[in-house]
Amino acid sequence: MSRAALLLLADGRFPAGGHAHSGGVEAAIAHQAVHDTDSLEAFCRGRLHTTGLTMAGLAAAAAAGVDPLLLDDAADARTPAPALRAVARRLGRQMMRAARATFPSEDLERLAAERPQGAHQPLVLGLAARAAGLTPLDAAHAAAYENAGGPATAAVRLLSLDPLDASGLLARLSSETDAVATAAAQAADRVAAEGIDALPSASSPLLDITGEQHAAWSVRLFAS
Amino acid sequence: MHLDHPVTMPQRHTHSAEPLSADGTRRALRVGLGGPVGSGKTASVAALCRTLRESWSIAVVTNDIYTREDAEYLLREAVLPPERITAVETGACPHTAIRDDISANLEAVEHLEETLHPLDLVLVESGGDNLTATFSKGLVDVQVFVIDVSSGDDIPRKGGPGITTADLLLVNKTDLAPHVGADLATMADDAKRQRGDLPVIFTSLTSDDGIREVADWVTAHLTEWHAKAAV
Numbered sequence: 001m002s003r004a005a006l007l008l009l010a011d012g013r014f015p016a017g018g019h020a021h022s023g024g025v026e027a028a029i030a031h032q033a034v035h036d037t038d039s040l041e042a043f044c045r046g047r048l049h050t051t052g053l054t055m056a057g058l059a060a061a062a063a064a065g066v067d068p069l070l071l072d073d074a075a076d077a078r079t080p081a082p083a084l085r086a087v088a089r090r091l092g093r094q095m096m097r098a099a100r101a102t103f104p105s106e107d108l109e110r111l112a113a114e115r116p117q118g119a120h121q122p123l124v125l126g127l128a129a130r131a132a133g134l135t136p137l138d139a140a141h142a143a144a145y146e147n148a149g150g151p152a153t154a155a156v157r158l159l160s161l162d163p164l165d166a167s168g169l170l171a172r173l174s175s176e177t178d179a180v181a182t183a184a185a186q187a188a189d190r191v192a193a194e195g196i197d198a199l200p201s202a203s204s205p206l207l208d209i210t211g212e213q214h215a216a217w218s219v220r221l222f223a224s
Numbered sequence: 225m226h227l228d229h230p231v232t233m234p235q236r237h238t239h240s241a242e243p244l245s246a247d248g249t250r251r252a253l254r255v256g257l258g259g260p261v262g263s264g265k266t267a268s269v270a271a272l273c274r275t276l277r278e279s280w281s282i283a284v285v286t287n288d289i290y291t292r293e294d295a296e297y298l299l300r301e302a303v304l305p306p307e308r309i310t311a312v313e314t315g316a317c318p319h320t321a322i323r324d325d326i327s328a329n330l331e332a333v334e335h336l337e338e339t340l341h342p343l344d345l346v347l348v349e350s351g352g353d354n355l356t357a358t359f360s361k362g363l364v365d366v367q368v369f370v371i372d373v374s375s376g377d378d379i380p381r382k383g384g385p386g387i388t389t390a391d392l393l394l395v396n397k398t399d400l401a402p403h404v405g406a407d408l409a410t411m412a413d414d415a416k417r418q419r420g421d422l423p424v425i426f427t428s429l430t431s432d433d434g435i436r437e438v439a440d441w442v443t444a445h446l447t448e449w450h451a452k453a454a455v
Contacts, residue, residue: 015325020315094327157316218292223313223328 005132008102009125010142012153017094021087022154022222023047023147027210029158037165040155044148044173048180050204052147054078055122056140056184057199062126063139064188066196068111068119074196075120081208083215085120087224093118095125105131136188140181148173154222250453252283252343253446254333256322256364258386261352263372264396264429266294269349271435272442273303280344280446283308283336285329287321287351294349310336318351326363333363345446355384366445368438372397377406380414388418392425392441399428 008014025043028034034043058075062068079085096118100108107127111119122143129139152166183200190198211224257265266286273282284304286294288311295311298304310332314321321329333346348364350357359367369390371379374397380387387393393415401408408426415424423441427434 013324015327017325017327017331019317019320019325020313020328022315090331093331097327097330154315220313221289221316223315 002133005103006129006134006138006142009128009132009134010145012149014098014102016098017091018146018150019153020223021091021150022158022224023051023151024207024211024214024224025151025155026158026220026222027214029155031210034155035159037161037169040152040159040161040166041169041172043155044151044169045176046204047151047207048144048148048173048176050202051207052144052177053180053184053200053202055147056143056181057187058120058122059126059129059143060136060140060181060185060188061191061196061199062123063129063134064126064136064191065130066188066191068107068123068127069114070196071123071126072115072119074199075123078201078203079120080203081212084208084211084224086215087211088120088122089115089118090223091118091121092124095121095128099124099128099131103128103131107131135185137181137185140184140188141177144177144181144184148177158221250342250450252281252333252337252346253366253449254346254348254364255442255445256348256350256359256367257370258322258350258353258357258359258367258390259370259394260354260375261289263352263370263375264394265349265352265370266297267429268368268370268394268396268435268438269294269347270298270301270303271429272347272439273298275433275435275439276345276442277304279443281340281342282345282347283340283343284310285332285336285346285348286311287314287318287329287349289314289316289318289351308336308340314351318353319357322348322350322357322359322363324360326360329363344450345442355379355382355386358385358389365449366391368392368394370394370396372400373406373408373411374400374404377401377408377411378414380411380418383418387415390422392423392438393419394438395424395426396429398426399430 025034028043034040058071061071079088096112108131125143126139149170152170155161156163156166187199257268259265269284288294292311295309298309299306312328312332337343367390369386425437
């Protein structure tokens with residue numbers, strides 16, 4: 001494996017469209033659930049252990065070579081809010097464009113042909129990791145990190161927080177991020193024996209509800 | 225010295241620099257319009273649509289700071305049918321969406337090309353930004369930087385990538401020059417110094433046919449684009 005490839009894939013500057021998404025924090029800020037560094041940390045922690053764990057499991061399974069079409073159905077089942085399904089597929093299309101150009105592989109080409117309207121983003125991330133010679137655990141790390149890092153960056157812009165507080169917050173979440181990635185990779189490892197239901201299916205109903213509401217706002221800064 | 229790959233772009237997935245799509249059909253010319261807030265980008269897009277829509281098949285992508293504001297202006301003005309106008313959200317970073325991570329804009333452009341095939345021209349309007357905001361060559365073929373005389377006649381002198389490198393510099397609101405004390409001759413001299421032979425157009429979009437010169441410039445690029453695609 002190339003550690004540098006993992007850094008590239010997990011870098012917020014990787015041009016896969018993530019910068020325009022807040023991971024639900026724009027809606028949370030509007031409801032004043034997030035208003036300072038502490039409440040942002042609570043939000044990121046909650047997202048990491050719910051949506052983050054689920055996405056990391058899907059990414060790890062894709063990187064492990066589990067059939068991406070099965071995983072795409074599993075991702076739909078784990079994403080009840082239609083608006084967030086649409087977002088996941090849109091980000092999946094954008095990740096696919098970046099991944100095909102950066103880490104070309106037959107797996108990516110096949111999925112792009114089979115899901116021209118986009119597969120769920122974590123699967124594409126997982127296949128990109130696989131193409132880069134990374135492990136399922138690496139893919140889970142990238143997905144888990146992105147799940148907390150995305151909202152933290154968005155909140156810095158929306159609340160004018162001190163960016164140093166935001167990076168401190170992400171550093172404090174490091175060991176939990178590692179634990180989530182490990183749990184996700186272990187679950188992906190069990191898919192061969194136990195089937196797709198071995199993957200995590202943690203959800204956060206409030207994110208689903210506010211995600212659906214956010215999609216209907218007429219004025220917003222972030223796409224989700 | 226920089227050496228190219230022996231094979232030209234072995235892994236090209238954006239198809240953005242070629243006049244033909246992957247399936248061999250001609251894609252639309254993509255023109256970016258950038259510049260500071262309030263300089264007249266949306267007004268330029270609206271005027272271009274009105275002037276060119278009878279001759280060419282046109283679509284527009286807007287990158288609002290707050291989504292849909294510009295798209296809704298274009299709809300209200302009815303310059304194009306709604307299915308020809310798409311708004312892209314930029315996560316509070318308009319320059320990122322046109323330069324560093326162009327994926328959402330490319331998606332929007334390609335979706336318009338698919339649903340409105342064959343398109344001749346896609347105008348991509350950036351959100352209002354600063355003097356350093358330029359479009360990636362992966363997103364647009366040519367770009368226009370729009371400034372106006374009322375924001376200060378020292379802007380061309382200040383330069384920045386938008387002023388110095390845009391394929392066309394459009395200086396709008398020349399009718400306001402006497403009221404804000406802007407010296408158009410100085411602006412023209414400074415622009416010439418910053419841009420060399422690259423074109424500059426001074427206009428007032430509120431005047432009759434104020435967009436004419438710009439429309440002619442776009443038409444020249446469209447004609448050239450067609451000729452390239454036909455080879």
